[in-house]
Amino acid sequence: NAGVTQTPKFQVLKTGQSMTLQCAQDMNHEYMSWYRQDPGMGLRLIHYSVGAGITDQGEVPNGYNVSRSTTEDFPLRLLSAAPSQTSVYFCASSLRVDTEAFFGQGTRLTVV
Amino acid sequence: AQSVTQLGSHVSVSEGALVLLRCNYSSSVPPYLFWYVQYPNQGLQLLLKYTSAATLVKGINGFEAEFKKSETSFHLTKPSAHMSDAAEYFCACSNFGNEKLTFGTGTRLTIIP
Numbered sequence: 001n002a003g004v005t006q007t008p009k010f011q012v013l014k015t016g017q018s019m020t021l022q023c024a025q026d027m028n029h030e031y032m033s034w035y036r037q038d039p040g041m042g043l044r045l046i047h048y049s050v051g052a053g054i055t056d057q058g059e060v061p062n063g064y065n066v067s068r069s070t071t072e073d074f075p076l077r078l079l080s081a082a083p084s085q086t087s088v089y090f091c092a093s094s095l096r097v098d099t100e101a102f103f104g105q106g107t108r109l110t111v112v
Numbered sequence: 113a114q115s116v117t118q119l120g121s122h123v124s125v126s127e128g129a130l131v132l133l134r135c136n137y138s139s140s141v142p143p144y145l146f147w148y149v150q151y152p153n154q155g156l157q158l159l160l161k162y163t164s165a166a167t168l169v170k171g172i173n174g175f176e177a178e179f180k181k182s183e184t185s186f187h188l189t190k191p192s193a194h195m196s197d198a199a200e201y202f203c204a205c206s207n208f209g210n211e212k213l214t215f216g217t218g219t220r221l222t223i224i225p
Contacts, residue, residue: 042217050211090155097206097213098144098163103155
């Protein structure tokens with residue numbers, strides 16, 4: 001049982017480049033979310049999805065896009081990377097928002 | 113909308129001493145409350161959760177938390193700290209009708225030998 005799988009684990013981007021962070025879960029969870037973790041700021045919600053075909057914005061959505069074409073996958077796209085997007089990104093999934101969330105191992109992104 | 117405040121970004125306790133990590137929430141409706149733990153270079157793991165059943169919630173690794181509506185608090189405790197408890201701890205909140213899970217800024221727990 002793989003749980004939540006995030007790829008890549010590390011990434012360096014140049015300012016202005018675009019990329020997609022991948023997230024997949026094999027637990028048939030409806031609820032998936034993306035967070036960024038920055039020192040002293042905890043985890044901040046970027047986007048979330050309550051099921052295939054449904055996404056919504058979180059606390060810090062600017063500069064990021066998501067889609068949810070299947071239950072299993074929830075990719076996060078950086079449209080034009082900026083140094084302010086240097087962070088550790090976590091994907092999480094759960095049955096519902098009030099149940100246990102399972103987190104991936106994180107992606108450490110550096111934008112130079 | 114809801115919010116979470118964790119008092120104390122860093123807490124140090126001696127091995128064997130009481131661990132107390134503070135969390136206060138703000139929610140206009142009854143909340144769902146969680147404590148997660150993060151070990152270095154890992155994702156978060158659930159310690160315990162409150163979803164309107166018993167107000168005293170027991171979790172893994174000897175941790176427990178008490179929901180106090182009058183104080184809007186959900187503090188995490190452990191009677192006797194162990195070296196393996198050194199980690200960062202996050203309080204989180206959601207509520208019925210709000211599909212967002214909101215995290216606090218975290219408390220880094222250091223255990224002194």
